[in-house]
Amino acid sequence: MKKKSILLHTCCAPCASTSGERLINEGWDITLFYSNSNIYPETEYLKRLDSAVKLADIWKVTLITDSWDHEQWRKYVKGYEKEQEGGNRCSLCFEFNLRRTADKAKELGFTAFTTTLTLGPYKNSKVIFNIASVFPGFIEYNFKKKNGFNRSVELSREYGLYRQNYCGCEFSR
Template identity: 45%
Template sequence: MPDGSNADGQRILLHSCCAPCSAAIVECMLSNGMRPTVYFSNSNIYPRKEYEIRKNEIIRFLKEQGVPFVEDSYDHDEWLREVKGYEGEPERGQRCSLCFEFRLRKAADYASENGFKWLTTTLASSRWKNIQQINEAGIRATVHTQVLFWQQNWRKGGLQERRNELLRQNAFYNQQYCGCEYSATRLKDFL
């Protein structure tokens, strides 16, 4: 645990973006005595069909693991208002920072209202994302709560390799873009 406390029985809210990024982290938490609850707050994902595919994949995995799943409301219009003016930003730019903070703030509010001490995110498992940017967004998102943001590089300690194994073993849907329409611009035929 980040504060040096015993992991046994610790309840942790894990913000999840998708099954491929979540599976190895959930497995790691469970094997270390933690009790994750997965929180799916991803109003950035577009189109809605893509959102449903990703949500259903993580639910399928979590049922097998006996891990609780909580879904935030999907409101893509609210997300668009949050990133308005930053549509043209590159990946890892200011739009992404706003997106991360928006989603993690919703997770932090849920964690605070439901007695979780810790919040972390699977966003920090993607090699396409800037971990410092994610950590800064997580800290900003939790500042108004008593919840602590667990800054963790989920790519290390064999987790990236395990992620890839679980992806194959579970035949997870593996998306080709982060989620929003701006990150999918290179996939013109998709949208």
């Protein structure tokens, strides 16, 4: 039977490890999409990308990399730089990355996509679902559930994945 395909927006390898595992176990054929113009500086963006490449190699799945468009991202969150983590800047940040993922899904003919963002303990899944609801093909997955975060720690250790100590942008460092 032909597997169903899904584009998985990948914020980082540790979050993709458990999210991807769950999707694969549910019978999805996954393609990782690393689209994270929010990450600063570029060296950190590349370090997280290296780890995503490692994960894709382990699983033998395709990884597609978006360009690092931090200038564009800064314009998108302008005026919200001083917000606390979890506030309006983060909602705009989610929207920025989800829109690019939705566009990529459409371009490549994927009828389903989702995001690893819901794994983050400080990221409100309902807010993410609400923002993503305007994009056709988005499938709600709350990867925090089923012990998701602890499983990502376990898998990151097993695979030797880099685990960062801040969310991503310069304001969260």
